[in-house]
Amino acid sequence: MPRTSAVEAPDGSQRRATFQRARSHETKRALVQAAMALWRTNGYAKTTVADICRAAGVSRALFYFYFPAKEDVLFEVGLLSTRAARKTIHQHLSGDYDVDAVIASALRSLERSMARNPRDLIVETILEGYRQEQRILAGERAADPDADMFGELFARAKADGKLADSIDTDHLSRLAQMHVSEGVRHWALSGFGDRSFAEVVARDIAALIAGFNHGAK
Structure with missing residues (x-):
């Protein structure tokens, strides 16, 4: 059987x-x-x-x-916005792309998200992000990879020859993120007047990238 x-x-x-x-x-x-x-x-x-x-x-x-505290929920809210911007960037990388145009698109998406929230809450979110960064630098907590908005874009752009080979893309990404954080804070405090957040910050980051590329020649 x-x-x-x-x-x-x-x-x-x-x-x-x-x-x-x-x-x-x-x-x-x-x-x-x-x-x-x-x-x-x-x-x-x-x-x-x-x-x-x-x-x-x-x-x-x-x-x-x-x-651990109410403030950590606020930090998570900031990460959600960054993740959404990263998703926008990732979608653009599926075909031919222009680095400055991709950044501008991600920042417009971020600005639409910010417009749905009270501006004082946006300022609190940015300030909590700074406090969390201080804890990371002090070794009190690990860095969250979701906080890196531009890492994938700059690494891909370098591989595709859109950024010079000698550029430290991690450093460039951190500087670009600083422009975003400060731009969000200034926008929330009405520091840009009639200009949009995306318009101002995209132009600043484009100048930053151009400077890195020029300095690498």
Whole structure:
């Protein structure tokens, strides 16, 4: 009588791990969305961790599992904007591209996102980003790769001959990001007058890139 081969059961532990990761992502997103909704209506300073937990329907213990403090939610909001800009950049790299045009497109997308939020909240987000950067430089926390808006673009541009071979693209990316952060802060404080954030900052970064390319010759 022929022996039947055993059929291996699906890996239940792997399915559980996938489910837990998805659930964890949803919980974190719910906390961020609840915080943003409260900040838009009540302001950042008047919103407490307890308020955010009630709005998201989670316990304070679960909040602190994801975020050490309210300020870390604010930093996550900034990262979400950076991720969206990176996604815009990545989409442009699927075909022929112009570096300055890609940056301008990403900054226009970022400006549309900023326009949906109170300007004082935008300033708080930038200031928290600076505080987090100080902690990173002090070795108190690891750098988040999602905070690098231009890394992929500049690395690709260098490989494609659009940036000089001798250019340190990591350094260029950090400088360009500084222009973005300061540009966001000035825009939120009405420092650009009638000019758009994307117009001013895209021009500044284009000049920065041109200077790097010229200096490398």
